[in-house]
Amino acid sequence: MERVAIIGASMTQFGQREEWIRGLLAEAGSACLEDAGVSADAVDHLYVSNMASGEFEGQTGVPNALAHDLSAVPAYTARIDQTSSSGGAGVYAAWQSVASGASEMTLLVGGEKMTHRSTAEATDVIASLTHPVEYKHGVTLPSFAGLTARHYLDKYDAPRESLGKVAVKNHKNGVDNPHAQFQKEVDLDTVLESPIVADPLRLYDFCPITDGSAGLLFCPESVAREYADEYAVVSGIGGATDTHVVHERADPTTMGGVVNSAEQAYEMADADPDDVDVAELHDMFTILEFLQSEDLGFFEKGEGWKAVEEGVTDRDGELPINTSGGLKSKGHPLGASGVAQVYEIYQQVIGDAGARQVDAETGLACNVGGFGNCVTTTILEGQL
Amino acid sequence: MERVAIIGASMTQFGQREEWIRGLLAEAGSACLEDAGVSADAVDHLYVSNMASGEFEGQTGVPNALAHDLSAVPAYTARIDQTSSSGGAGVYAAWQSVASGASEMTLLVGGEKMTHRSTAEATDVIASLTHPVEYKHGVTLPSFAGLTARHYLDKYDAPRESLGKVAVKNHKNGVDNPHAQFQKEVDLDTVLESPIVADPLRLYDFCPITDGSAGLLFCPESVAREYADEYAVVSGIGGATDTHVVHERADPTTMGGVVNSAEQAYEMADADPDDVDVAELHDMFTILEFLQSEDLGFFEKGEGWKAVEEGVTDRDGELPINTSGGLKSKGHPLGASGVAQVYEIYQQVIGDAGARQVDAETGLACNVGGFGNCVTTTILEGQL
Numbered sequence: 001m002e003r004v005a006i007i008g009a010s011m012t013q014f015g016q017r018e019e020w021i022r023g024l025l026a027e028a029g030s031a032c033l034e035d036a037g038v039s040a041d042a043v044d045h046l047y048v049s050n051m052a053s054g055e056f057e058g059q060t061g062v063p064n065a066l067a068h069d070l071s072a073v074p075a076y077t078a079r080i081d082q083t084s085s086s087g088g089a090g091v092y093a094a095w096q097s098v099a100s101g102a103s104e105m106t107l108l109v110g111g112e113k114m115t116h117r118s119t120a121e122a123t124d125v126i127a128s129l130t131h132p133v134e135y136k137h138g139v140t141l142p143s144f145a146g147l148t149a150r151h152y153l154d155k156y157d158a159p160r161e162s163l164g165k166v167a168v169k170n171h172k173n174g175v176d177n178p179h180a181q182f183q184k185e186v187d188l189d190t191v192l193e194s195p196i197v198a199d200p201l202r203l204y205d206f207c208p209i210t211d212g213s214a215g216l217l218f219c220p221e222s223v224a225r226e227y228a229d230e231y232a233v234v235s236g237i238g239g240a241t242d243t244h245v246v247h248e249r250a251d252p253t254t255m256g257g258v259v260n261s262a263e264q265a266y267e268m269a270d271a272d273p274d275d276v277d278v279a280e281l282h283d284m285f286t287i288l289e290f291l292q293s294e295d296l297g298f299f300e301k302g303e304g305w306k307a308v309e310e311g312v313t314d315r316d317g318e319l320p321i322n323t324s325g326g327l328k329s330k331g332h333p334l335g336a337s338g339v340a341q342v343y344e345i346y347q348q349v350i351g352d353a354g355a356r357q358v359d360a361e362t363g364l365a366c367n368v369g370g371f372g373n374c375v376t377t378t379i380l381e382g383q384l
Numbered sequence: 385m386e387r388v389a390i391i392g393a394s395m396t397q398f399g400q401r402e403e404w405i406r407g408l409l410a411e412a413g414s415a416c417l418e419d420a421g422v423s424a425d426a427v428d429h430l431y432v433s434n435m436a437s438g439e440f441e442g443q444t445g446v447p448n449a450l451a452h453d454l455s456a457v458p459a460y461t462a463r464i465d466q467t468s469s470s471g472g473a474g475v476y477a478a479w480q481s482v483a484s485g486a487s488e489m490t491l492l493v494g495g496e497k498m499t500h501r502s503t504a505e506a507t508d509v510i511a512s513l514t515h516p517v518e519y520k521h522g523v524t525l526p527s528f529a530g531l532t533a534r535h536y537l538d539k540y541d542a543p544r545e546s547l548g549k550v551a552v553k554n555h556k557n558g559v560d561n562p563h564a565q566f567q568k569e570v571d572l573d574t575v576l577e578s579p580i581v582a583d584p585l586r587l588y589d590f591c592p593i594t595d596g597s598a599g600l601l602f603c604p605e606s607v608a609r610e611y612a613d614e615y616a617v618v619s620g621i622g623g624a625t626d627t628h629v630v631h632e633r634a635d636p637t638t639m640g641g642v643v644n645s646a647e648q649a650y651e652m653a654d655a656d657p658d659d660v661d662v663a664e665l666h667d668m669f670t671i672l673e674f675l676q677s678e679d680l681g682f683f684e685k686g687e688g689w690k691a692v693e694e695g696v697t698d699r700d701g702e703l704p705i706n707t708s709g710g711l712k713s714k715g716h717p718l719g720a721s722g723v724a725q726v727y728e729i730y731q732q733v734i735g736d737a738g739a740r741q742v743d744a745e746t747g748l749a750c751n752v753g754g755f756g757n758c759v760t761t762t763i764l765e766g767q768l
Contacts, residue, residue: 054438058512059512059516061753064467064628064753067625068515073626074625074644077758078465078476079464080462081465083445095484096481126444128438128443129445238460239462240458240460243452244449244457260458373448374461376460
């Protein structure tokens with residue numbers, strides 16, 4: 001198997017953007033090529049991570065449009081959709097294209113344009129990924145999050161405040177991310193007193209609706225040094241589903257997709273959770289950061305909340321989590337999010353994260369589709 | 385690079401179906417596993433080729449639903465969209481997952497549910513893949529086909545009747561395909577006197593709107609014999625884009641995506657056009673069969689029409705094309721079509737095509753997205 005390197009990365013401003021999906025993708029795609037100093041001619045595979053450009057703005061065929069906009073024709077192109085983990089699925093597709101020997105240079109661009117739709121409309125498009133029986137009963141992902149949070153707090157005797165501290169931490173990290181949607185701190189009282197959305201979760205326990213795009217450039221490691229002095233290797237990657245019907249899960253506080261995808265990634269990287277120096281987790285809802293930090297093996301089951309309380313996951317803690325600000329403050333443009341997670345890990349392991357830099361040789365990104373319905377885990381190692 | 389085998393295949397009845405997308409995908413997925421005698425437990429990667437389940441029926445996350453419906457959880461899953469060539473893109477993704485070493489058993493299921501929408505609505509969803517400037521001026525794929533057909537007939541001094549003969553041939557082939565939407569012959573007069581859609585093309589020059597699904601099961605060739613006495617190897621595969629704006633092409637009668645993807649596939653297979661014994665081409669419009677048969681190198685440029693006139697591409701001709709009935713009579717459920725093309729070639733090269741069987745060791749499938757915006761070409765060799 002050919003070892004796969006990442007030699008360039010980009011991320012647009014996340015937030016409310018004027019551009020449509022094509023403009024956002026083109027912006028991140030060009031910036032990524034520029035970051036690596038690689039011309040579009042060299043790209044032979046171009047993947048687009050995007051969940052719902054057709055539903056959100058009536059535009060399909062965006063990969064072909066992007067190939068045109070970047071002057072990357074005749075590069076092969078396709079769209080990869082895995083709902084809210086479309087970005088991670090795109091990373092996996094790009095890795096496969098290089099690892100299989102099909103590609104010498106694959107550009108992945110993830111993006112979503114959402115803010116022109118109301119929160120209710122956007123939430124409804126996302127909710128259409130749930131089981132039809134769940135959907136018919138009005139279930140949305142935020143409502144699952146509320147039920148799960150209640151269960152977690154009860155089962156592990158965790159204080160409500162611990163969830164709020166995830167939001168506080170990630171907003172604090174987002175202050176130093178110039179691309180984040182919210183670059184401002186929030187205090188715990190603000191979180192705990194914000195309007196209830198799905199009890200016990202409140203407004204500040206949720207990520208926002210966001211427009212944005214991010215890019216990554218992949219090539220065989222054997223040629224990476226021709227392009228970059230520092231690069232990262234995808235040392236481990238894996239993907240797995242969990243039950244489509246959430247109530248069929250034996251333990252609603254465990255995400256089987258996280259456990260299984262991480263096992264694959266660790267095995268491939270010949271690593272274990274202790275080897276991870278920094279991680280980007282899918283904090284679409286604050287409760288998800290607890291679940292993933294446990295299911296990835298960073299902390300014992302039911303103890304993720306303590307790690308947050310004790311500052312272990314702070315930027316200056318033992319295992320910084322969501323140094324980018326996470327989905328919570330950075331924003332969550334569905335197809336872009338998983339790509340932007342790997343962008344952050346890439347910056348950290350090549351030592352290019354600026355004010356957010358932590359001491360990290362190995363980093364991990366975990367991207368969650370649906371309510372854990374499908375998950376990808378990616379491990380990067382910096383090569384300096 | 386690990387050689388990749390196909391060890392099972394399936395195809396549902398194409399046509400107007402009562403089932404929604406989930407039901408169609410589950411039907412083809414189960415049938416494919418049954419065909420190979422492989423249990424769902426063995427599947428580690430599950431790809432779904434589908435263009436627009438969200439736009440057509442408000443259902444997203446279908447790969448996760450399919451993993452549930454087939455009891456394939458925790459297999460990784462994602463949706464691959466490349467508009468009308470989503471099926472071919474799925475074949476490429478499935479090939480990559482096995483060739484990269486990530487997967488020991490990948491199930492690909494392509495499908496689309498369309499007939500509950502009017503022809504105008506369905507055509508509009510598809511037209512949303514065109515360049516926004518084209519779309520704004522009312523361009524649809526059928527209108528491109530009309531313009532191209534006019535140009536081709538003029539440039540190569542081809543008679544209008546030759547286009548009609550593509551429809552006659554493919555309908556004749558479809559009679560022996562029990563899964564085809566139309567299992568009846570049409571005569572040339574019927575085609576030539578059918579209502580004009582996009583001059584010079586008439587109703588019978590176009591494929592129908594169709595519901596349906598098809599499946600393929602992939603594994604490393606090194607283990608294929610454990611599962612199957614006869615199997616096929618993906619000896620060549622490639623994909624390429626052409627300009628997104630159709631009028632930017634130097635010659636509108638040449639599809640660059642076909643030329644480039646075929647070059648890759650031939651090179652990988654160490655084959656040339658003469659080695660191909662049977663082919664499935666993307667005859668969404670009759671004119672496209674001429675263009676592809678030339679751009680794939682089967683015939684000189686401007687001579688594809690003569691091959692049809694002379695019976696070269698008949699089932700008993702030198703190079704049978706669209707023995708399945710093609711999109712023209714079999715139907716064109718977008719995400720399923722490219723998978724069903726490879727299903728037909730698989731049946732032919734393993735000698736299991738029944739009444740449609742021709743003498744074939746090597747076969748080729750060419751799947752066209754948009755109006756040639758992105759194309760995949762796949763070459764199979766039977767291993768008996």
